[in-house]
Amino acid sequence: MARKSSTKTTENPTEQIMNAIDTPINLEWSDTAENLNTSIPDLQERVAAKLNDSTVFAWDSLPAEHESLVDAIARDLEAENSVRRLGPTTEPPIPQPQEPPILEEEPQPQGKLTRTKQPATGLTQKRKGAIDKTAKTSKKLGKGLDEAELLVEAQRGRKKGAKKAAVRLVAEEETYNEVLTKAAIQRLADAVGETEEEEEFDPLAYVRQAGSQDVDETLKTAMEKITPVLGKLGEAANEVVDNSYSNGSTLDLSRLEKLMRSTD
Amino acid sequence: MTKTSQVSQGKAKGAFVIMKTLVQWEKVLAEQIVLPTRNRWSRRAICQYLGISKNTLKTYIEKIAIVVKDFRSRIPKDTKGNFKTGFSLDQYQFWLVVKIAHFAALIRADLNGTSYICDIAQVFAKSQQYVSYEVFLYDSSLHSDAA
Numbered sequence: 117m118a119r120k121s122s123t124k125t126t127e128n129p130t131e132q133i134m135n136a137i138d139t140p141i142n143l144e145w146s147d148t149a150e151n152l153n154t155s156i157p158d159l160q161e162r163v164a165a166k167l168n169d170s171t172v173f174a175w176d177s178l179p180a181e182h183e184s185l186v187d188a189i190a191r192d193l194e195a196e197n198s199v200r201r202l203g204p205t206t207e208p209p210i211p212q213p214q215e216p217p218i219l220e221e222e223p224q225p226q227g228k229l230t231r232t233k234q235p236a237t238g239l240t241q242k243r244k245g246a247i248d249k250t251a252k253t254s255k256k257l258g259k260g261l262d263e264a265e266l267l268v269e270a271q272r273g274r275k276k277g278a279k280k281a282a283v284r285l286v287a288e289e290e291t292y293n294e295v296l297t298k299a300a301i302q303r304l305a306d307a308v309g310e311t312e313e314e315e316e317f318d319p320l321a322y323v324r325q326a327g328s329q330d331v332d333e334t335l336k337t338a339m340e341k342i343t344p345v346l347g348k349l350g351e352a353a354n355e356v357v358d359n360s361y362s363n364g365s366t367l368d369l370s371r372l373e374k375l376m377r378s379t380d
Numbered sequence: 381m382t383k384t385s386q387v388s389q390g391k392a393k394g395a396f397v398i399m400k401t402l403v404q405w406e407k408v409l410a411e412q413i414v415l416p417t418r419n420r421w422s423r424r425a426i427c428q429y430l431g432i433s434k435n436t437l438k439t440y441i442e443k444i445a446i447v448v449k450d451f452r453s454r455i456p457k458d459t460k461g462n463f464k465t466g467f468s469l470d471q472y473q474f475w476l477v478v479k480i481a482h483f484a485a486l487i488r489a490d491l492n493g494t495s496y497i498c499d500i501a502q503v504f505a506k507s508q509q510y511v512s513y514e515v516f517l518y519d520s521s522l523h524s525d526a527a
Contacts, residue, residue, distance in 0.1 A: 174447055
């Protein structure tokens with residue numbers, strides 16, 4: 117029986133040596149932790165968190181395939197340390213404004229007979245809901261009442277304004293008619309005076325010829341018509357003046373008063 | 381026997397082992413163990429209690445128990461922040477090591493001599509919620525009530 121040659125395993129020792137040299141070596145926990153300036157458990161915790169595998173703690177060494185993890189952890193540590201460095205040096209403490217001292221409330225003496233306030237009993241959910249509902253309804257009602265009051269006020273204002281406007285219009289109309297009548301009378305009187313001065317001039321004849329009544333009668337009729345109108349006019353003017361005062365405005369009534377005096 | 385059939389048989393065996401492991405893990409979880417109480421448990425005392433060697437205990441602690449976060453957080457550290465070597469265990473850590481030892485004893489025969497440490501570590505890493513400190517407290521309170 118031919119022996120198996122054992123040259124297969126030791127066929128090319130140079131190649132084996134080269135392979136062994138090329139094979140990456142696993143990382144020792146202690147060395148890696150020292151390089152990263154951290155403790156072994158901390159490094160293991162970080163590796164376990166990255167790999168999501170807590171069996172990392174049972175590993176003798178860190179496999180070379182996870183070398184990239186070490187770089188990532190180194191970056192994380194550097195970032196954390198830089199944040200820590202930034203904290204106390206670059207940010208000076210913000211001076212806090214001094215608050216006034218809080219005075220303690222003086223204890224109020226309690227008499228023996230004073231009743232201690234009973235703590236409020238808890239409301240059930242149902243009662244609380246009912247109270248909330250009632251509050252909402254009352255709020256709505258309050259709003260409705262406010263709106264109704266505003267409407268009433270607006271109607272009152274409109275009524276008052278209509279009255280005032282009517283009084284003013286009546287007063288204007290009456291004054292206008294009165295002034296016109298007065299002017300007509302004055303003109304007529306002037307015309308009569310002028311014609312009386314001339315001899316052989318009978319104005320009444322002209323008037324009669326024109327089919328008119330006597331001047332005296334005309335004047336009398338006119339005065340009869342004018343007097344009650346003037347009385348009403350005076351009342352209306354007084355009311356207008358009163359309203360204007362109550363509204364805070366003043367009227368220039370000198371001309372009207374002058375006119376009124378002229379009738380006396 | 382061809383290579384393909386061997387591979388398929390191996391796969392089937394592996395799946396069976398995993399299934400059995402899960403069932404056994406459930407058993408270990410459900411098992412309520414009454415442990416003696418001490419403030420600190422030295423490694424020697426634990427070895428005596430469990431009947432295991434110091435090396436085995438070291439493996440249980442450094443390869444399996446350490447993957448549990450609550451266990452890790454209770455390991456004393458030196459000034460540099462590294463875990464202290466040869467530290468003694470508190471009651472929760474002792475409870476966890478006992479659970480590991482029971483589980484290892486159950487699974488050891490099924491794996492027929494192959495390495496099981498990494499598998500157990502994987503199981504404990506994925507089931508940390510079952511061996512957390514809260515679970516230990518709950519377990520302890522049950523026993524204290526029973527006592």
